[in-house]
Amino acid sequence: MLATKPMFIALDFPSGEEALSFLDQLAIEEVAVKVGMELFYKEGPSIIEQLKQRNYKIFLDLKLHDIPNTVERAMKNLASLGVDVVNVHAAGGKRMIEAAQKGLQEGAINGQKPLLLAVTQLTSTDDEMLSEQLLIQEEMEQVVKHYAYNAKQAGADGVVCSVWESRLVHDICGTDFYTVTPGIRMENQHNQDQVRVATPTVANEQGVSAIVVGRGITKAEDPVRAYHQFEGAWNNGNETTIS
Numbered sequence: 176m177l178a179t180k181p182m183f184i185a186l187d188f189p190s191g192e193e194a195l196s197f198l199d200q201l202a203i204e205e206v207a208v209k210v211g212m213e214l215f216y217k218e219g220p221s222i223i224e225q226l227k228q229r230n231y232k233i234f235l236d237l238k239l240h241d242i243p244n245t246v247e248r249a250m251k252n253l254a255s256l257g258v259d260v261v262n263v264h265a266a267g268g269k270r271m272i273e274a275a276q277k278g279l280q281e282g283a284i285n286g287q288k289p290l291l292l293a294v295t296q297l298t299s300t301d302d303e304m305l306s307e308q309l310l311i312q313e314e315m316e317q318v319v320k321h322y323a324y325n326a327k328q329a330g331a332d333g334v335v336c337s338v339w340e341s342r343l344v345h346d347i348c349g350t351d352f353y354t355v356t357p358g359i360r361m362e363n364q365h366n367q368d369q370v371r372v373a374t375p376t377v378a379n380e381q382g383v384s385a386i387v388v389g390r391g392i393t394k395a396e397d398p399v400r401a402y403h404q405f406e407g408a409w410n411n412g413n414e415t416t417i418s
């Protein structure tokens with residue numbers, strides 16, 4: 176089960192050394208972190224081991240998308256790392272998501288299985304890309320809702336979506352089905368490559384289960400201050416601007 180309202184910090188750093196020194200600078204004991212492809216492909220399981228030694232909650236964001244057999248076997252290995260959350264692309268379909276859960280059960284340590292999320296549509300995808308490049312003619316909200324419903328039926332524990340689709344997902348899948356939302360920015364921050372963005376205050380209002388914040392904190396002039404600003408806005412609706 177996810178802690179109430181976690182804020183995952185995306186550790187998108189080129190090396191474990193940089194990620195760990197950032198966490199030292201933050202100096203906060205109870206932190207939830209997200210390890211993505213950049214860091215994991217550089218450091219492998221050793222970075223997970225080091226983060227676990229610090230007792231952080233870990234979301235291993237590798238977004239698996241392959242045939243069911245391959246995903247099942249890969250998930251068995253990921254579960255054995257003892258991480259808290261993993262994910263797949265919902266576009267892989269229900270059989271793949273079922274296989275992912277099976278793999279996680281097979282690899283679980285002491286019955287502790289990581290939560291499985293399915294990415295509905297990346298928060299960097301806009302309506303035009305959906306229709307012109309992916310040839311999906313339904314509205315974004317419809318697509319996210321449909322993929323979330325498939326994921327739920329296939330046994331996933333939640334989805335990755337934008338803040339703007341979280342309510343729809345909860346309406347159709349129930350409020351205990353997690354909505355984990357990247358694309359979080361303060362009012363005056365640049366969107367960079369993200370499209371479906373929202374502030375932590377809006378995420379709070381929309382009832383999302385968890386937020387993911389990367390560059391808004393890690394690339395801020397004062398990351399410690401930025402962390403507290405995001406955290407305050409997320410937990411108390413206490414929004415200030417980031418300088």
Ligand SMILES: O=c1ccn([C@@H]2O[C@H](COP(=O)(O)O)[C@@H](O)[C@H]2O)c(=O)[nH]1
Pocket residue numbers: 185187211294296297298299335336357358359369387388389390391
């Ligand atoms: O739809 C998705 C799925 C995953 N992500 C990941 O979240 C962080 C966001 O980083 P920011 O710097 O806050 O933009 C990043 O690691 C992505 O890989 C996502 O953004 N959207």
